[in-house]
Amino acid sequence: MxxxxxxxxxxxxxxxxxxxxxxxxxxxxxxxxxxxxxxxxxxxxxxxEPDLWRRVDLSDCFDPTIDMVAMACAAVDRADGRLEHFAADCFVTDALLFYMAKRTNGLKSLRLVNCMKVSDKGLVALGKRSPHLEELELTTCSIYISMKAVGQAFPQLKRLRLNNRWVNVECEEQFDNHRALDIASNMPELRHLQLFANRLRNSALAAILDNCPHLESLDLRQCFNIHIDAELRAKCARLRDVRLPKDSTNDYDHEAYIETLELNSLPLLFAHDGVFTQQYPFHGSIDSDEDDQEDQDLDVALGHLAL
Incomplete structure (x- = not known):
C-alpha cells in the first residue's frame, strides 16, 4: 500500500x-x-520587529500605480525610531522627509534619485533630528538644493554624491560653481565626493580640494569643464582614488548617456542676492500657487520641529 x-x-x-x-x-x-x-x-x-527596518531601500521599485509615499511611511513607522539607512527613487518629497524627521533621530545614510520635489527645507528638517548623517546621495534631484544648507544641517557628512546628467548644450555653469564653493565652505569632514556630470570649473574644484582636508576619493566623470593641468594633478596627488572626466562610466550606478536637447526647452537660471530662480523664456509663465502653498506648509512644520 x-x-x-x-x-x-x-x-x-x-x-x-x-x-x-x-x-x-x-x-x-x-x-x-x-x-x-x-x-x-x-x-x-x-x-x-523594528530591527528589520533599520535599512529601508525602496530604490528601483517605483510604480506609479502604487502609493509609494504610503509604503515609505509604513516602513518608517515599523522602524520605530531606529531607521538608519533610507534609499528611494522618484517619489520622495519634502513632506516625506519631514515625516521621517519626526520619527527618527539616528539616520546615517540617505540616498535619493530623481526626486525633483525634495529641497533643502526637507533635508534641513532631517538634520534637526539626525545631525550625524554621514552619507548623502542626490542624483538627478532638484538643482535648487542649497549645499550650504545641507552642509550646515549635516556637519558630520563624510560621503556626498551630487550627480547630474550631462546635457550637450551650452549652459551657464555658474550654478554648479556656486554649489561647489558651498561644498568647500560647509563640508570639512568629507571623505568621498562624487560630482558626476557637474559643470564646475577648476577654480571651484580647487576650493574643494583646499578646504576638505580629509578627502580621500573624488569622482569627476563627465565633468567636461574641468581641465586636467599640472596644478590640479598636484592637488589631487594626496587622494587615494580619483576618477577623471573621460574615465569609463561602466561601473557608474545610474544612467550615464549624454543628452542632446534644444536650448529653448531648458530653464534659464537667474541669480539675485545669491538665490537662483528659473524662467522658461519661450514657454510662458509657470503657475506656482500650489508650490507656494506647499512651501508655506513646510515653513510652519519646520517651525514646530524647532520647538
Whole structure:
C-alpha cells in the first residue's frame, strides 16, 4: 500500500528568527507588498520587529500605480525610531522627509534619485533630528538644493554624491560653481565626493580640494569643464582614488548617456542676492500657487520641529 504524501510545510509556523532572515533577504518592498501579509504570524513579525527596518531601500521599485509615499511611511513607522539607512527613487518629497524627521533621530545614510520635489527645507528638517548623517546621495534631484544648507544641517557628512546628467548644450555653469564653493565652505569632514556630470570649473574644484582636508576619493566623470593641468594633478596627488572626466562610466550606478536637447526647452537660471530662480523664456509663465502653498506648509512644520 502506498504511503500517504508528506504533509506540506507549515510555513505559518516558522520561528521568528527564520522569518527575520527571510524578510531581510527579500528587502523592504517585497515584505511590505507580499511576504509580510501571508498570514497573521508573518504579519506580526513584519510589523513588530523594528530591527528589520533599520535599512529601508525602496530604490528601483517605483510604480506609479502604487502609493509609494504610503509604503515609505509604513516602513518608517515599523522602524520605530531606529531607521538608519533610507534609499528611494522618484517619489520622495519634502513632506516625506519631514515625516521621517519626526520619527527618527539616528539616520546615517540617505540616498535619493530623481526626486525633483525634495529641497533643502526637507533635508534641513532631517538634520534637526539626525545631525550625524554621514552619507548623502542626490542624483538627478532638484538643482535648487542649497549645499550650504545641507552642509550646515549635516556637519558630520563624510560621503556626498551630487550627480547630474550631462546635457550637450551650452549652459551657464555658474550654478554648479556656486554649489561647489558651498561644498568647500560647509563640508570639512568629507571623505568621498562624487560630482558626476557637474559643470564646475577648476577654480571651484580647487576650493574643494583646499578646504576638505580629509578627502580621500573624488569622482569627476563627465565633468567636461574641468581641465586636467599640472596644478590640479598636484592637488589631487594626496587622494587615494580619483576618477577623471573621460574615465569609463561602466561601473557608474545610474544612467550615464549624454543628452542632446534644444536650448529653448531648458530653464534659464537667474541669480539675485545669491538665490537662483528659473524662467522658461519661450514657454510662458509657470503657475506656482500650489508650490507656494506647499512651501508655506513646510515653513510652519519646520517651525514646530524647532520647538
Amino acid at each position: 502506498a504511503s500517504p504524501p508528506p504533509s506540506p510545510p507549515d510555513w505559518a509556523g516558522l520561528p521568528d528568527d527564520a522569518l527575520l532572515t527571510v524578510f531581510g533577504r527579500l528587502g523592504a518592498p517585497e515584505v511590505l507588498m507580499g511576504a509580510g501579509v501571508v498570514c497573521r504570524n508573518w504579519l506580526r513579525v513584519a510589523t513588530g
